[in-house]
Amino acid sequence: MLVGLARSLTIALGAFGLGLVIGVAGALGKLSGGAVMRQALDLYTTIVRSVPELVLILIVYFAGADLINGILTALGQAKIDFNGAIAGIVVLGVVQGAYSTEVIRGAILSVPRGQIEAAQAYGMSSWLTLRRITLPAMLPFALPGLSNLWLIAMKDTALLAVLGFGELTQATRQAAGTTKAYFTFFFAAGCMYLLATMISNLLSRRLEARASRGMAHV
Amino acid sequence: MSSPPDAIVREATARGGRRWLDAGTLTPVIAALLFGAYAALQMRWDWLGTYYPLLLRGLGMTVLLVVVTSSLGMLLAIPIGLVQVVGPKWLALPARAFCTVIRGTPLLLQLWLLYYGLGSLFPQFPWIRDSVLWPILRQAWPYAFLGLTLSYAAYEGEVFRGAFKGVPKGQLDAARAYGMSGFLMFRRIWLPQAFKRAMPTLAGETILQLKATPLVATITVIDVYSVAAQVRQQTYLTYEPLLLISAIYILMAVVITKVFARLSGQGHDDTAFRKS
Numbered sequence: 001m002l003v004g005l006a007r008s009l010t011i012a013l014g015a016f017g018l019g020l021v022i023g024v025a026g027a028l029g030k031l032s033g034g035a036v037m038r039q040a041l042d043l044y045t046t047i048v049r050s051v052p053e054l055v056l057i058l059i060v061y062f063a064g065a066d067l068i069n070g071i072l073t074a075l076g077q078a079k080i081d082f083n084g085a086i087a088g089i090v091v092l093g094v095v096q097g098a099y100s101t102e103v104i105r106g107a108i109l110s111v112p113r114g115q116i117e118a119a120q121a122y123g124m125s126s127w128l129t130l131r132r133i134t135l136p137a138m139l140p141f142a143l144p145g146l147s148n149l150w151l152i153a154m155k156d157t158a159l160l161a162v163l164g165f166g167e168l169t170q171a172t173r174q175a176a177g178t179t180k181a182y183f184t185f186f187f188a189a190g191c192m193y194l195l196a197t198m199i200s201n202l203l204s205r206r207l208e209a210r211a212s213r214g215m216a217h218v
Numbered sequence: 219m220s221s222p223p224d225a226i227v228r229e230a231t232a233r234g235g236r237r238w239l240d241a242g243t244l245t246p247v248i249a250a251l252l253f254g255a256y257a258a259l260q261m262r263w264d265w266l267g268t269y270y271p272l273l274l275r276g277l278g279m280t281v282l283l284v285v286v287t288s289s290l291g292m293l294l295a296i297p298i299g300l301v302q303v304v305g306p307k308w309l310a311l312p313a314r315a316f317c318t319v320i321r322g323t324p325l326l327l328q329l330w331l332l333y334y335g336l337g338s339l340f341p342q343f344p345w346i347r348d349s350v351l352w353p354i355l356r357q358a359w360p361y362a363f364l365g366l367t368l369s370y371a372a373y374e375g376e377v378f379r380g381a382f383k384g385v386p387k388g389q390l391d392a393a394r395a396y397g398m399s400g401f402l403m404f405r406r407i408w409l410p411q412a413f414k415r416a417m418p419t420l421a422g423e424t425i426l427q428l429k430a431t432p433l434v435a436t437i438t439v440i441d442v443y444s445v446a447a448q449v450r451q452q453t454y455l456t457y458e459p460l461l462l463i464s465a466i467y468i469l470m471a472v473v474i475t476k477v478f479a480r481l482s483g484q485g486h487d488d489t490a491f492r493k494s
Binding site: 040043047050051052053054055056058059062063151155156157158159161162169172173176180182183186187189190193194197198 | 338457467471
């Protein structure tokens with residue numbers, strides 16, 4: 001079960017990271033991309049946010065496996081079997097990406113316009129503006145949403161049990177099935193998730209306090 | 219997040235981008251048409267003939283799950299939120315703990331704990347086994363309803379806690395000055411205003427609840443997702459059933475949004491409160 005917990009956390013961390021990358025790119029695309037780009041991203045976030053994660057995970061898992069194997073056969077390579085952890089990270093990352101796109105878009109919109117204009121007035125390139133001004137300035141606005149997403153990522157790893165990955169919930173089910181002590185094992189797994197959540201809560205509160213220092217509390 | 223910049227952007231798009239056939243509006247339409255044509259021509263839909271009664275039954279179960287668990291959950295959530303704001307410590311603490319525990323663990327695990335865990339404990343007690351409830355307790359659906367209701371109650375409890383807290387003190391003072399009793403004040407002033415504040419969040423949470431329902435398939439309750447999974451196993455078609463139920467879920471999410479928009483449209487003055 002501890003191995004399962006470690007795997008769960010790895011997958012959650014990876015998925016969250018991937019989601020963040022997609023989220024920043026998606027938010028920038030939504031805010032400054034062309035009409036087609038914006039609509040495509042809208043489609044992505046709307047669909048991902050209104051279809052159950054379980055269904056999405058299955059679709060992305062099968063479609064992703066088919067796609068990659070298709071490319072590989074087209075290139076004349078042998079088909080590969082998917083490493084559970086990587087597939088889990090990619091699948092959950094795509095889901096997380098849609099949510100973090102919205103969170104980050106909202107956060108960037110709450111950065112006062114004057115700050116970005118000031119940066120441009122200093123002659124900063126747009127990349128430099130993004131790195132030095134926009135991203136740090138939006139951080140306090142985005143952190144509550146992002147820490148929420150992290151919790152969701154952690155809990156969503158449980159869904160991968162349905163696909164048969166050996167993460168915490170799946171490991172627990174196997175252990176419970178062998179020993180017939182269902183209640184004990186599921187209860188213990190619940191405590192582990194709870195502990196992980198509470199530690200994350202503590203850390204995210206610290207982070208928020210750090211990111212929003214020097215800001216007036218409204 | 220309805221911050222001023224957001225409003226400016228929206229206004230700008232409303233002014234500048236409201237021509238009908240620009241590239242932005244055309245892209246999703248073309249994408250949908252292309253995809254629809256591909257789905258109709260290239261995919262196999264002949265299984266629909268055999269499976270549609272099952273699909274409809276599953277759909278009924280899903281709708282029932284969403285409606286029943288979110289209404290029951292809401293009824294539970296109001297006291298849970300309230301005692302955290304005004305209740306004595308011995309009520310507020312358990313409510314707080316309940317919310318933390320349910321929100322801190324995956325719903326899938328909760329369902330399995332209830333169904334496999336409790337379900338495996340029950341037969342050890344002869345008095346449960348002999349009771350009239352036993353035939354019901356042996357089935358899966360009570361656990362599904364219980365699990366989903368508790369989960370909704372915990373998430374909504376937090377929403378209502380914030381909503382109750384957010385009602386301006388002056389409103390309650392005014393009610394008291396009118397000589398309203400505690401309960402009358404709660405019914406006429408506090409609850410309606412808290413509801414109004416909670417409404418936008420509730421719509422989102424109910425969609426989350428909809429998206430949580432396929433989890434009951436893992437404890438053998440037959441909802442629309444489990445029918446799709448069954449189709450997948452029996453016909454070896456992967457995408458068709460999954461895409462179909464995705465479309466169904468999107469439609470249901472749209473319906474939920476519309477219902478909540480109608481509900482919150484009853485009071486038009488809600489913006490006045492949000493500013494204070």
